[in-house]
Amino acid sequence: MKAAYYNGNKEFKLTAGTEVAPGQGEVKIKVAYCGICGTDQHIFHGVMDKRVSIPQVIGHEASGVVVEIGSGVDNVKVGDKVVVRPLNWCGECPTCEAGNSHICTSLKFMGIDSIGAFQEYWTVKARILHKCPDNISLKTAALIEPLAVACHDLRRGRLKAGEYAVILGGGPIGLLIAMAAREAGAKVIISEINEYRLKLAVDMGFETFNPLQGDIKAHVMAATANTGADVVFEVTASAPGAAIMTELLRPRGRIVLVGIYSQPQTINLFNFFWKELEMIGARVYEPEDFDQAVKLTAEGKLPLEDIISGVYNLTEIQQAFESFEGNSTAMKVLVQCEQN
Ligand SMILES: [Zn+2]
Ligand SMILES: [Zn+2]
Structure with missing residues (x-):
């Protein structure tokens, strides 16, 4: 062979x-x-x-x-x-x-x-x-293995129907999180700086934002009656991602940390105190995440x-x-x- x-x-x-x-x-x-x-x-x-x-x-x-x-x-x-x-x-x-x-x-x-x-x-x-x-x-x-990553991220973030989710990073994992989140009934916006990836996300029917061309915090606040997002999925593993993630959330909002950072980052801890935020690590998947990914794939809606x-x-x-x-x-x- x-x-x-x-x-x-x-x-x-x-x-x-x-x-x-x-x-x-x-x-x-x-x-x-x-x-x-x-x-x-x-x-x-x-x-x-x-x-x-x-x-x-x-x-x-x-x-x-x-x-x-x-x-x-x-x-x-x-x-x-x-x-x-x-x-x-x-x-x-x-x-x-x-x-x-x-x-x-x-x-x-x-x-x-x-x-x-x-x-x-x-x-x-x-x-x-x-x-x-x-x-x-x-x-x-x-694609079920990376989709299982997305399913694990959603489950760790306790994302519910009707919630507003910001996905920082529109690569394959970010888009799979977006697909699964939309299917779960959440409102989704993808933040991405690569024009090709932005266009792909738009073609898939997602709302997108390029944080190099505007103020993402102002955009999220305007979209959520000045409250903030329920969940932020940090998928960029970038310093700007770590810096902005606490700013985008409502009080008691959740961050799901998906990106693999190789270096310590500067994060606004005052926001954690003031808004009682939660940050949740999400690494690989558990058996039920694979089961969910197989189910979603079999349903053919993504x-x-x-x-x-x-x-x-x-x-x-x-x-x-x-x-x-x-x-x-x-x-x-x-x-x-x-x-x-
Ligand atoms: Zn992989
Ligand atoms: Zn062991």
Whole structure:
């Protein structure tokens, strides 16, 4: 089988991979599609070389079909269409025992800390598979992992119908949060500075705002009878995002922190005191978030495919990653791992 190995220095090597027979509790899946995440782009740029074991197959936003099951597997069978929740938790630490295995203190993220999905076959634990109904295409199913991130963000933020949500950042995750929030009955505005991303959001029917061209606080206040937003989703991981997020909220409003900040930030803590704000961290997803993402996808009401900006064959994975370079308009790029 073919497998794409990240080789360091912005380079993939396509070579023969090793098919692994599923052991107890394991399943071999024929990978159909795997999306390229922002994290994968960070790996490509070499900033995560300490976490990956070069050369390594990466990739974690996978859809596929079960082709072989090991002993003791009863949640899926051969032929099932599945998506992978790419987490490996210890099951024994206090965090796992408290029921929060998705943030296990020794969590391993598959496709970063261990072998991933940019290959034809991937052997994984059965406990992380979620079945997809037949009406979901394998291509669309590759968006379920990032949609599960969005579902987790909404759930952490306790977003309700009728609430006003500001989404700072209109990349793939920001747009998926926007889609799920709109479907949940919330009023949504997306703040973004990239004109291409703004246009895409507008084409999807969202209200948008470019904070480089106007005062976003004034805009949000005018839209909420001078009260402020109920929830802000911070997805930019930028200093301006951290600086503005407390300004946009009503008293007792909530911030959901989605962006992955690598540096400490300046945040207006007086606003937390004065308005009794809440800030809620949101990292990856729990099983129910995947279930919700599968359900939303099966219902077909979200314009998920609109964020797919390119599909490349596994043999073209180098071009797929390079499509994000420079002044790129790439949003969600999928790699088709299934070879005909
Ligand atoms: Zn991802
Ligand atoms: Zn644990």
